[in-house]
Amino acid sequence: MPGRYRKISPLQAPTKPYIALGLEGSANKLGAGIIKHDKDGKTLVLSNIRHTYITPPGEGFLPRDTAQHHREWALTVIRDAIKKAEVSMHDLDCICYTKGPGMGAPLQSVALVARTLSLLYNKPLIGVNHCVGHIEMGRQITGAQNPVVLYVSGGNTQVIAYSRQCYRIFGETLDIAVGNCLDRFARVINLSNDPSPGYNIEKEAKKGNRLVPLPYATKGMDVSLSGILSAIEAYTLDKKFCADSLPNGTVSDEDIITPADLCFSLQETVFSMLVEITERAMAHIGSKEVLIVGGVGCNERLQEMMGIMAQERGGQVFATDERFCIDNGIMIAQAGLLSYRMGHETPFHESTCTQRFRTDEVHVAWRI
Amino acid sequence: MSLKPSTSRTLLENSTLVSQGAEAKVYKAYLHQASVSGTDDDGGPVPVLLKYRFQKQYRHPSLDTSLTRSRIAGEARALIKCLRSGVNVPGIRMVDAASGVLAIEWIEGKSLRHLFPGGAEDDDVSEDIAESADEEDEEEDLLTGFYVSRDLLMTKVGNEIAKMHLADVIHGDLTTSNMMLRQGSKDLVLIDFGLAYMSTLVEDKAVDLYVLERAFSSTHPDSEPLFSSVLEAYRVKMGKQWTAIGKRLDDVRLRGRKRSMVG
Numbered sequence: 001m002p003g004r005y006r007k008i009s010p011l012q013a014p015t016k017p018y019i020a021l022g023l024e025g026s027a028n029k030l031g032a033g034i035i036k037h038d039k040d041g042k043t044l045v046l047s048n049i050r051h052t053y054i055t056p057p058g059e060g061f062l063p064r065d066t067a068q069h070h071r072e073w074a075l076t077v078i079r080d081a082i083k084k085a086e087v088s089m090h091d092l093d094c095i096c097y098t099k100g101p102g103m104g105a106p107l108q109s110v111a112l113v114a115r116t117l118s119l120l121y122n123k124p125l126i127g128v129n130h131c132v133g134h135i136e137m138g139r140q141i142t143g144a145q146n147p148v149v150l151y152v153s154g155g156n157t158q159v160i161a162y163s164r165q166c167y168r169i170f171g172e173t174l175d176i177a178v179g180n181c182l183d184r185f186a187r188v189i190n191l192s193n194d195p196s197p198g199y200n201i202e203k204e205a206k207k208g209n210r211l212v213p214l215p216y217a218t219k220g221m222d223v224s225l226s227g228i229l230s231a232i233e234a235y236t237l238d239k240k241f242c243a244d245s246l247p248n249g250t251v252s253d254e255d256i257i258t259p260a261d262l263c264f265s266l267q268e269t270v271f272s273m274l275v276e277i278t279e280r281a282m283a284h285i286g287s288k289e290v291l292i293v294g295g296v297g298c299n300e301r302l303q304e305m306m307g308i309m310a311q312e313r314g315g316q317v318f319a320t321d322e323r324f325c326i327d328n329g330i331m332i333a334q335a336g337l338l339s340y341r342m343g344h345e346t347p348f349h350e351s352t353c354t355q356r357f358r359t360d361e362v363h364v365a366w367r368i
Numbered sequence: 369m370s371l372k373p374s375t376s377r378t379l380l381e382n383s384t385l386v387s388q389g390a391e392a393k394v395y396k397a398y399l400h401q402a403s404v405s406g407t408d409d410d411g412g413p414v415p416v417l418l419k420y421r422f423q424k425q426y427r428h429p430s431l432d433t434s435l436t437r438s439r440i441a442g443e444a445r446a447l448i449k450c451l452r453s454g455v456n457v458p459g460i461r462m463v464d465a466a467s468g469v470l471a472i473e474w475i476e477g478k479s480l481r482h483l484f485p486g487g488a489e490d491d492d493v494s495e496d497i498a499e500s501a502d503e504e505d506e507e508e509d510l511l512t513g514f515y516v517s518r519d520l521l522m523t524k525v526g527n528e529i530a531k532m533h534l535a536d537v538i539h540g541d542l543t544t545s546n547m548m549l550r551q552g553s554k555d556l557v558l559i560d561f562g563l564a565y566m567s568t569l570v571e572d573k574a575v576d577l578y579v580l581e582r583a584f585s586s587t588h589p590d591s592e593p594l595f596s597s598v599l600e601a602y603r604v605k606m607g608k609q610w611t612a613i614g615k616r617l618d619d620v621r622l623r624g625r626k627r628s629m630v631g
Contacts, residue, residue, distance in 0.1 A: 211428055216435060220541065220563060220579075268428045275426050276390075283390035305426040312425060 011341060011366040014039055018093045018341060019046070021081070021117075022333025025070045025110035026102025026130050027154055028053040028061040032081035033330030034092075035337060043140055046085030048323060048330040049077050054194050058187050067105035074113045081329065089121045094345070096336025099127030100357030102155065107353040115351055126336035127346040130327075131156060131359040135167060136338060137331030138293040142318035148287045150278045150306070151359075153294030153327070154179030157274070158359060159221060159281045165364045170281045171221025178270055179296045181225045185266060188233055189243070189259045196326070201263045202299050208264025212257060216269060221280050223273045232266050271302045275309050288315035298325040338366040376418075376462070376469035383418055391439075391562055392421045396474065399461060415474035416461045419443075419562075422468065436468040439562070443470060446537050446564035453535035456528055456557045475559065477551040480525075481544040484588045521549070522594050524556040526601025529577070532558065533606065533613075538572045540564050543583035570609075574616035577602070581621075 017038050024031040030053070034046040053069035055061050082089065097114035098107060118125045135149050149160040149167070157173035176184075179198060186197030191204065214231050217224040235241055235257060242256040278290055290310055292303060303319045310317040324331065342365040383397035398413035421436045423429075440463065450457040462471035525547060532539065539546070540563030548557045567573075580598070584591045603610045 211430055213434075216431070268431060272424075272427045272431060276424075280390040308426040309424070 009366075009368060011338065013041060014341065018337055019087060019091055020126075020333040020337040020340065021078075021092050021095050022128070022133075022329040022331065022336055023078070023095070023097045023110050023114050024130070024133070024327055024329045024332045025074075025106045026098045026100070027106065027327060028055075028066050028069070029327040030070045030073050030077055030110070031327060031329035031332075032078045033328055033333050034081055034085040034087060035330055035333040037337060037341070043334070045330055046087065047081045047083075048328055049081045049084065050326070050328055051077050052195070057190050057192050059193075060183065060187060063103045063105040066103060067109045070106050070109045074110070077329075078113070078117075089117070089123075092121070092123055094124045094126050094336065094340045095121075096126040096128050096332045096340075097351075098130050098133070098332055098353070099346075100354040101130055102353075102355065104353075104355050107355070111351065111353040115348070118348070118351075124340070124345045125348065125351045126340050126344065127351060127353070128332045128336045128339070129357055129359065129362045130332075131158070131160075132167060132362050132364070133331035133335040134293040135160065135291070135359075136335040137324050137328075138291045138318065138320055140334055141320050141324050142291060144289050144291045144318040146287065147289035147291035147318060148278060148281050148285060149291045149293060150274060150297070151294045152178050152274065152292065152296035152302070154183060154296075156294065157223065157225070159277055160359060161281060161285050161287065162364070162367065165367060167359050167362065167364060169358070169360050170284070171223070171277045174219070174222050174224045175226040176229065178223075178225060178274065179294070181229045181270065182266065182296065184229060185232055185262075188236055189262070191259075196295070198296060198299065201267065202301065204260050205263040205267045205301065206260075208258065208260035208262070210257065210261040210264070211268060212261060212265045214265055214269045216273060218273050218276055221277045221284075223277055225270065228266070228270060232262055235262055267299070267301055271299075271305050274302065275305050278306065279309050279313070282313065282315065288313065290315065290317045292317065292319040293325060295326045298322045342366050374464065374467060376464040376467045376471075379418060379462075379471065380420060380469065386417075392419045392468075394419055397471070399471075416471045417458070417474045419470045419472065420468060421470075437465045440465040440468055440470050443561045443564065446561040446566070447472070449535055449537050449566070450532055450558070450561075453531060453537075455531045455535065455537075456555050457561070458557065458559060475548050475550055475557055477548045477557070479545050480521075480547040480549065480556075481587060483521075483549065484544060484591070484594075518594070519597055520554075521556065522597040523601040524554075526598040526603075527605050528556055528558055529580070529598075530602045530605030533573045533576070534609075536566055536568050537561075538565055538567050538576050540576070540579075542576055542580035544587060570612045570616050571620075573613050574620050577613070577617055578620045 014037050017036055019034060019036050022033045029050055031050040033048040036044040036046055038044060051073045053061055053066050095114050095118050097111050100107060114125060131151055134151055146162060151158045151160055155177050157177045158169050159171040160167045160169055182201050183197040186201050191197055191200040212235055215227045217227060238257060240255060240257045242258055290306055292306060296302065297319055298321060306317045379397045380395060383395035386394045386396050395418040397416055397418050399416050400413055421440060424432050444460055444463045447457055447460055451459065458473040458475055460472055541560060546560045548559055550557055581595055584595045
């Protein structure tokens with residue numbers, strides 16, 4: 001092993017301002033964002049535009065329709081981002097796009113847009129791992145130094161910690177992602193998908209107070225969620241289940257289960273599991289910081305529970321709001337630009353995308 | 369769940385905190401032996417280890433209570449099953465599932481992690497390479513205090529795990545920190561059954577072994593030959609069951625955490 005580098009960041013201070021465009025479309029959100037790394041080391045978010053493909057209640061988003069949505073909106077969203085940032089396409093240093101993981105068809109349509117722009121304006125392309133994008137943006141916004149990261153979204157549920165130029169996955173879901181679990185339940189009880197099913201579950205859960213028993217499946221630092229989804233779905237067929245929610249403010253003394261109770265129970269159980277595995281990872285590594293990223297990360301109950309846990313351990317929790325939690329273009333720009341400044345580029349013939357792309361496959365060159 | 373004025377509470381109050389993990393606080397306390405023909409020697413105070421699963425404030429209280437209760441009971445159940453099958457594990461002294469307290473035999477000795485190169489430091493991020501070469505001599509000294517050669521020790525590890533698996537107990541967290549060498553004897557003791565469960569499945573046993581293999585390679589660099597002697601002893605003890613487990617272990621190695629996931 002060569003001599004250890006003392007705390008010198010491998011990332012050189014910028015000798016000129018860098019500007020990058022980030023394009024994200026791995027799921028039902030299409031995002032474009034422009035970021036600037038200034039000479040004095042400051043990072044500026046110049047614009048962060050997002051358009052979400054919203055399906056009717058009870059329906060999820062299908063890859064083909066989502067890809068079509070992205071194709072229809074790509075130019076508008078990018079144009080808006082450029083306009084808002086008050087830059088021109090020629091000012092950009094590079095174009096970053098999501099290489100994966102995500103849904104195939106939406107990824108492809110966004111990668112196509114990125115390639116076209118790259119050829120039109122003769123700009124280098126940077127393929128970015130979606131998960132690393134979330135982590136880097138979270139670190140940038142919150143200023144967390146070396147946190148344990150809980151990445152929770154519709155497609156991913158991972159507990160991650162940084163070690164030796166790699167974001168290592170310490171724990172993760174063994175089946176479905178937590179966002180997927182919440183969204184699918186929202187569909188079962190016909191909650192609206194606008195602005196997002198998870199947000200409506202959170203709103204509904206605030207009205208609930210009865211905790212129904214659900215499976216609790218943590219395995220070491222991993223969790224399993226599919227059984228919980230089946231169990232909570234089964235409650236909607238229970239005789240005690242009363243689909244019509246009560247008029248506001250009234251509390252029934254009858255023995256019934258309301259959708260609000262189910263949302264409450266689902267959140268309490270699932271989030272307890274997530275906080276538990278995060279705590280285990282923190283104890284294992286000896287870290288005192290937690291960073292929550294990903295779409296589910298803007299759930300305030302999850303943030304609250306994580307906060308209590310961190311406090312008990314004498315630590316601190318970092319979280320961002322929906323602008324940066326939910327998929328966005330700016331995080332792709334941030335991670336892409338860091339990688340670009342380390343001299344990395346994605347050659348045109350390799351500018352593909354992939355549905356499977358693990359967080360720990362990325363070489364994090366820009367950190368010590 | 370607040371502790372009622374009970375035996376476990378009095379015990380906790382008169383004990384010293386040893387360490388705190390993610391799950392529980394560990395205390396050392398003393399029990400006064402009643403004049404029953406116990407396993408321990410005379411009537412002096414006997415040290416016990418208290419594992420207190422304290423209340424997690426972030427969890428809904430009723431969820432927390434039921435979880436704590438089932439986990440304490442589960443741990444005690446696994447220990448008893450091991451004890452009955454002759455696996456070297458700490459004996460149970462008291463179970464108070466309602467207050468989340470488990471008292472087990474205090475084992476005087478050293479954890480294996482501290483007896484091997486690279487493991488002497490405190491908790492480190494996995495796969496952190498320590499300067500193993502320098503510690504070689506010191507480590508030999510550590511081991512000689514216990515009059516056990518390294519190979520014999522590995523054989524013991526394999527043996528104990530095999531006995532446990534033959535009893536269909538899966539440890540769930542096999543690491544070198546969870547194995548102790550008892551002072552004054554050559555017994556290897558498996559500890560911390562907090563994640564243990566019962567299973568007859570080949571898959572679970574293979575994963576249990578894989579967890580240990582990863583723990584070996586991440587905390588003790590250059591330990592492949594060590595782990596292979598563990599496996600050898602395990603193979604001998606398991607007899608016919610080994611064929612299926614060994615095959616599955618090869619599968620699990622390919623899978624590991626490297627498996628690619630959609631989404």
